[in-house]
Amino acid sequence: MKEKGxxxxxxxxxxxxxxxxxLVKETLRIEPVIPLLIPRACIQDTxxxxYDIPAGTTVNVNAWAVSRDEKEWGPNPDEFRPERFLEKxxxxxxxxxxxxxxxxxxxxxxxxxxxxxMLEVPYANLLLSFNFKLPNGMKPDDINMDVMTGLAMHKSQHLKLVPEKVNKY
Known part of the structure; x- marks a missing residue:
């Protein structure tokens, strides 16, 4: 494992x-980039x-809802907890x-x-090379976690971080 710097x-x-x-998996689970997967058409009655789904029916899979199913993710599926991917x-x-x-x-x-x-390697390098702080005395509880939905999901307000370079190179 690499050391800071x-x-x-x-x-x-x-x-x-x-x-x-x-951590990367939990981020993708709790904040999927695309909340609804590409629609599919049933080719046969199923x-x-x-639920009866007749042939020809357009089916939309709600990835956002699937990733918050208490049966799969436990009693607090909205809680950011990367450990769940270490447990199973x-x-x-x-x-x-x-x-x-x-x-x-x-x-x-x-x-x-x-x-x-493209998620794992660049983010790992950012974490290896920098320490990040919130600006102007901001605290983690001050971060606006509201999401704007559409074809893709994104935060309603951008998160601003102050990087402090650790890597000497």
């Missing part, structure tokens, strides 16, 4: 950082959770349907591996 983190390094990977093996490859930030099945996001790497 080391040069950089690689993809191989990230594989050995289970808590960091859990039954899901006791859940991955975003589309086979664990309680966690589908990249969709699932044959039509899941083809950029899933690249997307995950």
């Amino acid at each position: 080391s040069t950089f983190v690689t993809e191989d390094d990230v594989k050995n950082l289970p808590y960091f990977r859990a 039954k899901i959770a006791g 093996e859940v991955d975003f490859k589309g086979t664990d349907y309680e966690f589908i930030p990249f969709g699932s099945g044959r039509r899941m996001c083809p950029g899933m591996r690249l997307g995950a790497a």
Whole structure:
């Protein structure tokens, strides 16, 4: 594992950082980039959770709601708790349907591996190279966590952090 001030983190390094990977997964779970997955059409009559779905029906999967299901995530699914990914093996490859930030099945996001790497490696390098502080005496409880929804989700107010360089290079 790299020390603060080391040069950089690689993809191989990230594989050995289970808590960091859990943190990234928890972020994707609690704040999915796209709240509703791409609509699908049923090709045959089917039954899901006791509901009859006729062939030709357009089905929308609410990834935001799935990621907040108390049956899967426990009594406080809105609580940010990365440890839940250390307690049980859940991955975003589309086979664990309680966690589908990249969709699932044959039509899941083809950029899933690249997307995950583009989150993990750069963020790990930022954390390795900088200490971050909130500006002007702001406290964590002062952060506005309101979300604006649409095709993609984003915070209603940008988070501003003050970086302090740790890396000497």
